[in-house]
Structure formats: structure tokens, C-alpha cells
Amino acid sequence: MxxxxxxxxxxxxxxxxxxxxxxxxxxxxxGGILLYLSPFAIDFVKKFL
Known part of the structure; x- marks a missing residue:
């Protein structure tokens, strides 16, 4: 170099x-933020359905 x-x-x-x-x-x-928030999003979708 x-x-x-x-x-x-x-x-x-x-x-x-x-x-x-x-x-x-x-x-x-x-990517780190999305990976951190993904479990919360999955739980929200499970409760919503």
C-alpha cells in the first residue's frame, strides 16, 4: 500500500x-437494525392473524 x-x-x-x-x-x-426488529415483527404478525 x-x-x-x-x-x-x-x-x-x-x-x-x-x-x-x-x-x-x-x-x-x-441490516443489524432489521435483524434486531425482525422477531418483534414476526410476533406482531402472529398476533394480528
């Missing part, structure tokens, strides 16, 4: 990597 002779990333590549990383973090947080 920091070895001499390697090419530098352009600003567009850095920005694309930042966007991808933030989307990955958002998806992981959203």
Missing part, C-alpha cells in the same frame, strides 16, 4: 472508494 513505486490514486478513485465504504457501513447498520 505504501511501497515506493506504486501509482497514486486519483481524486475520483478516492471519492468512489469513500462512497462505497459509506454505503457498505449504512447497509451493515440497516
Amino acid at each position: 505504501f511501497a515506493p513505486g506504486q501509482e497514486q490514486l486519483s481524486q475520483e478513485q478516492i471519492r468512489a472508494g469513500e462512497i462505497e465504504a459509506s454505503q457498505t457501513i449504512r447497509m451493515a447498520i440497516s
Whole structure:
């Protein structure tokens, strides 16, 4: 990564990597929240039916 002779990333590549990383973090947080809430949703549906 920091070895001499390697090419530098352009600003567009850095920005694309930042966007991808933030989307990955958002998806992981959203998935965690959905997994936490899923038992409550299942119980609600069972009681509703």
C-alpha cells in the first residue's frame, strides 16, 4: 500500500472508494437494525392473524 513505486490514486478513485465504504457501513447498520426488529415483527404478525 505504501511501497515506493506504486501509482497514486486519483481524486475520483478516492471519492468512489469513500462512497462505497459509506454505503457498505449504512447497509451493515440497516441490516443489524432489521435483524434486531425482525422477531418483534414476526410476533406482531402472529398476533394480528
